[in-house]
Amino acid sequence: MIGFLRYVSSFIVYMSWYGGKVLFSALTGVKQRPGGIYDTAARRWAQGMLRGTGITVRVEGRERLLGPEPKVYIANHASFVDIWAILAEFPGTIRFVYKKSMDWIPLMGQAMRAARHIPMDRRKLSASFAAYDEAAKFVRDEHSSAVVFPEGTRSLDGRLQAFKKGPFVLAIAAGAPVVPVYCENTWELMPRGSWSPKPGVVTLRIGEPIPTAGLDVDGRDGLAKQARAALLAMGARE
Secondary structure: OHHHHHHHHHHHHHHHHHHHHHHHHHHOOOOOOOOOHHHHHHHHHHHHHHHHHOEEEEEEOHHHHOOOOOOEEEEOOOOOHHHHHHHHHOOOOEEEEEEHHHHHOOOHHHHHHHOOOEEEOOOOHHHHHHHHHHHHHHHHHHOOEEEEOOOOOOOOOOOOOOOOOHHHHHHHHHOOOEEEEEEEOHHHHOOOOOOOOOOEEEEEEEOOOEOOOOOOHHHHHHHHHHHHHHHHHOOOOO
């Protein structure tokens, strides 16, 4: 019960404050810029959620997050905690490709749209391709990074699920390297269906960038295999 109350109260407080700031900024015409309100509000919301639920984050390979080039981060997805940890710790401007069904969440859905995170309707193939195209354009035009969960949804048991190919088409179209990210211990702290996260430590392991230069769409399968192998080498379970 205590974990549930901490989770819900943290979400209401931090989303009201930071989500409200994002919506107000969008309504008053504040433009996107590196390090601006759309970046800092998301990061501080995530830091607040971690602090409120008693979760801390360690990062291994942080140096691989640095540098000016945009990246496409490919991460396993076992918990909502994955999102908090990545937002809290990754530098620069990053945007998530997320399930459109999250748009219904009051304030959060509108704030994500206003900040230009990219919704994807997985029920419609054409809409999925359009979302990945939009994400690739964002990476190219805004010189920013994207975060994609290639499993498409949270794992039920913490094990790595099959990968969709769209995220790797995105990386090739954007001309950005793929950076594998393994989120360790997030499922143990807050498995799918849980509303009561446990306090604890999450580790983000950052893999070596996988270049996409010179690849065309036919290279998506090989790229997906490389990224999956990297996550398994970092500790993911099949």
